[in-house]
Amino acid sequence: MANSALQLTHLCSPNSAIPHETSLSPLYLLPRCSSLRETKQIQAAIVKSQLQHDISVVTKLINSCTANPSFSMDHARRLFDRIPQPDIILFNTMARGYARSHYPVRAVALFVRVLDLGLHPDDYTFPSLLKACANAKAIGEGKQLHCLAIKNGLLLNVFVNPTLINMYSECGDVDAASRVFDKILEPCVVTYNSMITGYTRNSRPNEAFALFRELQVSNLKPTYVTMLSVLSSCALLGSLDLGKWIHEYISKNGFDEYVKVNTALIDMYAKCGSLDDAVSVFEKMRFRDTQAWSAIVVAYATHGHGSKAISMFEEMKRSGVQPDEITFLGILYACSHTGLVDEGCKYFHSMVDYRIVPSIKHYGCMVDLLGRAGHLDxxxxxxxxxxxxxxxxxxxxxxxxxxxxxxxxxxxxxxxxxxxxxxxxxxxxxxxxxxxxxxxxxxxxxxxxxxxxxxxxxxxPGCSSVEVDNVVHEFFSGDGTHSESRGLHRVLDDLVKELKLVGYVPDTSLVVHAEMGEDEKEATLRYHSEKLAIGFGLINTPPGTTIRVVKNLRVCADCHSAAKLISMIFGRQIILRDLQRFHHFKNGKCSCGDYW
DNA sequence: ATAGGGTTAG
The missing domain is CATH 1.25.40 (Serine Threonine Protein Phosphatase 5, Tetratricopeptide repeat)
Structure with a gap:
C-alpha cells in the first residue's frame, strides 16, 4: 500500500478537495485496503472531506472493514451505530459481515431490528442471514427465514437458492436441502454446486457424483468450484481411478489454472493413497499459496513422512508464505506421528508468532504428541x-x-x-x-x-476395508465372518510375534512405530509390509495379484493398514478418520460405475 | 464500476 499511502498524504493535506471520480478518491481506495489501519486512514480522509454522514460512504467503509484480512466487525459496528436511520442496504452489509464473523448469531439479532423498524428484507438480506444460520448451525432460525423468504416471494431467487441449500446441509439436514433443490425448476450452476457440496460435506459422495453427472448433461457448464467438491468426494471414496479421471477432466477444461483446484487435487491424491501424484501436482504449480503448502505438508504428514513434512514447512516459510492454522495442524500431526516431541512443542509455541490462536484440534495434536511418546502425566x-x-x-x-x-x-x-x-x-x-x-x-x-x-x-464396530482387484473386503471389529478371517489372523499373529521379537509391544503402540516411516525403521517396515501383503494375499488371491491398497499407499500407510487390521483383531476402536479414507468401493464395483 | 449479494479445496 505504499502508493495509496502517498496518495493519502495528498488527500489529507489541508484544503485538498476530494475529487470524487478520480483515482485519488478515498472511495476508490477503500476496496484496496489490506488492513484495518489502512481502512481507518481512508476513514480519516472521509471525515476530513465531510463525507462521514453519507450512508452510502459508510456502507463502503463497513464493507472495507469486513474485507480480508482486515476483518473487524467491532469497528464496523462503531460506524454502524453512528448512523441514526440505517436503511436495508446498511443492515444487509452488517449482516453479511456478522455472518462471516465469529459471531454469526449477531446477524440474526440485527435482523430483529430490521423487522422492528418496519424495513423490508430483500434479495440481499436472505443470503447473508442464511449464511449466518449455516455458520451458527441454527436450523430453527434458518427454517423461519426459509418461510419468510417464501412470503417475500424470494424462494426462486438465484442468490437465495444456494444459501438456503447450504444452510440445510451445513446444519446436517442434507435431505431438507435436497428437497429444496428438487423444487427449483431451473437451478443455476451455483445452486448445483451448493447441492454437490452439501452431499460431499455430509459424506454422501455417490449422490454428489450423481448430481455432477446431471450437471454435465444439463446445458450448464461446471465451474472450478464444482471441481473442488467433486475432488473432495473422490477423496471420500478413496478411489484413485476415479480421481485420475477427474484430473483429466479438469485439465481438459482448463480448471488446472486455479490454485484451489490444484490444492484439492493434492488433497485428493494424498487421501486416495498416491503421495507421488500429490507431489507431482504440487511441483507443477507455478503459484503456491498458504493452502497449497498446507496441503502438501498434510500429505507428507499423513503418509508418515514426518521429517519431509517438516522440511516442506521450513521451505514454505523461507519462500515467504505465511503458515496458518491448518499448516500447524499438519506439522503437529507430523511431529506426533514421527515421535518428534521437542520439535512438536517448539512448533506449537511458535504459533503465537504468527498470531494463530490454537484450536481444540491443535490441543488434540499436542495431547497425541505427548501421549504417544509416553509423556502421560x-x-x-x-x-x-x-x-x-x-x-x-x-x-x-x-x-x-x-x-x-x-x-x-x-x-x-x-x-x-x-x-x-x-x-x-x-x-x-x-x-x-x-x-x-x-x-x-x-x-x-x-x-x-x-x-x-x-x-x-x-x-x-470399527470397519476397515481392503480392495483387491476391484473387490472390496470389509472387516468389522470383532467380526470373524470373512471367509479368510482365520488365515488373516494367523498371518497377523505371526507378524505380531515377529514384532515382539524385535522388541515391539503388540498393542496400539504398534501404530506409533509403524508410522515412523523413515531412516532405519523404514527397512523394518518394508519387511513387515511384505508380510502384510502376504496377509492380504490370503483373500482369495493368487500370488502376484496387484493389491491396490498395499501398492498405492506405500510404506507408512501400508503399516497404517496393518495397524488397523491388528487393532481390529485385538478388538480396538478404529479411528473414524480411517473409515473415511478407506471406504472406497462397494460390492466389488466402483460405486461410481453407474455414472462413468 | 459508482452503497450491498450466492457455491469454494488445505
Missing amino acids: EAFLFIKDLPINPTPILWRTLLSACSSHGNVELAKHVIERIFELDDSHGGDYVILSNMFARSGRWEDVNNLRKMMKDRRVVKV
Whole structure:
C-alpha cells in the first residue's frame, strides 16, 4: 500500500478537495485496503472531506472493514451505530459481515431490528442471514427465514437458492436441502454446486457424483468450484481411478489454472493413497499459496513422512508464505506421528508468532504428541491447564495413550473425566475393559461391562476395508465372518510375534512405530509390509495379484493398514478418520460405475 | 464500476 499511502498524504493535506471520480478518491481506495489501519486512514480522509454522514460512504467503509484480512466487525459496528436511520442496504452489509464473523448469531439479532423498524428484507438480506444460520448451525432460525423468504416471494431467487441449500446441509439436514433443490425448476450452476457440496460435506459422495453427472448433461457448464467438491468426494471414496479421471477432466477444461483446484487435487491424491501424484501436482504449480503448502505438508504428514513434512514447512516459510492454522495442524500431526516431541512443542509455541490462536484440534495434536511418546502425566497436565474446556475427544486421545503405555490408573481417572462429558461412547468402555483384562483384573472388567449394559451403551464396530482387484473386503471389529478371517489372523499373529521379537509391544503402540516411516525403521517396515501383503494375499488371491491398497499407499500407510487390521483383531476402536479414507468401493464395483 | 449479494479445496 505504499502508493495509496502517498496518495493519502495528498488527500489529507489541508484544503485538498476530494475529487470524487478520480483515482485519488478515498472511495476508490477503500476496496484496496489490506488492513484495518489502512481502512481507518481512508476513514480519516472521509471525515476530513465531510463525507462521514453519507450512508452510502459508510456502507463502503463497513464493507472495507469486513474485507480480508482486515476483518473487524467491532469497528464496523462503531460506524454502524453512528448512523441514526440505517436503511436495508446498511443492515444487509452488517449482516453479511456478522455472518462471516465469529459471531454469526449477531446477524440474526440485527435482523430483529430490521423487522422492528418496519424495513423490508430483500434479495440481499436472505443470503447473508442464511449464511449466518449455516455458520451458527441454527436450523430453527434458518427454517423461519426459509418461510419468510417464501412470503417475500424470494424462494426462486438465484442468490437465495444456494444459501438456503447450504444452510440445510451445513446444519446436517442434507435431505431438507435436497428437497429444496428438487423444487427449483431451473437451478443455476451455483445452486448445483451448493447441492454437490452439501452431499460431499455430509459424506454422501455417490449422490454428489450423481448430481455432477446431471450437471454435465444439463446445458450448464461446471465451474472450478464444482471441481473442488467433486475432488473432495473422490477423496471420500478413496478411489484413485476415479480421481485420475477427474484430473483429466479438469485439465481438459482448463480448471488446472486455479490454485484451489490444484490444492484439492493434492488433497485428493494424498487421501486416495498416491503421495507421488500429490507431489507431482504440487511441483507443477507455478503459484503456491498458504493452502497449497498446507496441503502438501498434510500429505507428507499423513503418509508418515514426518521429517519431509517438516522440511516442506521450513521451505514454505523461507519462500515467504505465511503458515496458518491448518499448516500447524499438519506439522503437529507430523511431529506426533514421527515421535518428534521437542520439535512438536517448539512448533506449537511458535504459533503465537504468527498470531494463530490454537484450536481444540491443535490441543488434540499436542495431547497425541505427548501421549504417544509416553509423556502421560505431561499430557494430563496439558489438558488440565487448557484455556478452554476439554472435549471428550481430547480425553479420549489421552485414554488411547494410556492404553498404549499400559497406565491403568491414569486411564481410570481419564475415563471419569470422559464420563462427566459423555458416557455413551462404546469405544471408551472397550479400551478400559481391555486394559483391565490385560492386567487380569476380571472383576473390574465385569463391573465395566455391567455399567455398559445399565447405561445401554451400544458398540459401533470399527470397519476397515481392503480392495483387491476391484473387490472390496470389509472387516468389522470383532467380526470373524470373512471367509479368510482365520488365515488373516494367523498371518497377523505371526507378524505380531515377529514384532515382539524385535522388541515391539503388540498393542496400539504398534501404530506409533509403524508410522515412523523413515531412516532405519523404514527397512523394518518394508519387511513387515511384505508380510502384510502376504496377509492380504490370503483373500482369495493368487500370488502376484496387484493389491491396490498395499501398492498405492506405500510404506507408512501400508503399516497404517496393518495397524488397523491388528487393532481390529485385538478388538480396538478404529479411528473414524480411517473409515473415511478407506471406504472406497462397494460390492466389488466402483460405486461410481453407474455414472462413468 | 459508482452503497450491498450466492457455491469454494488445505
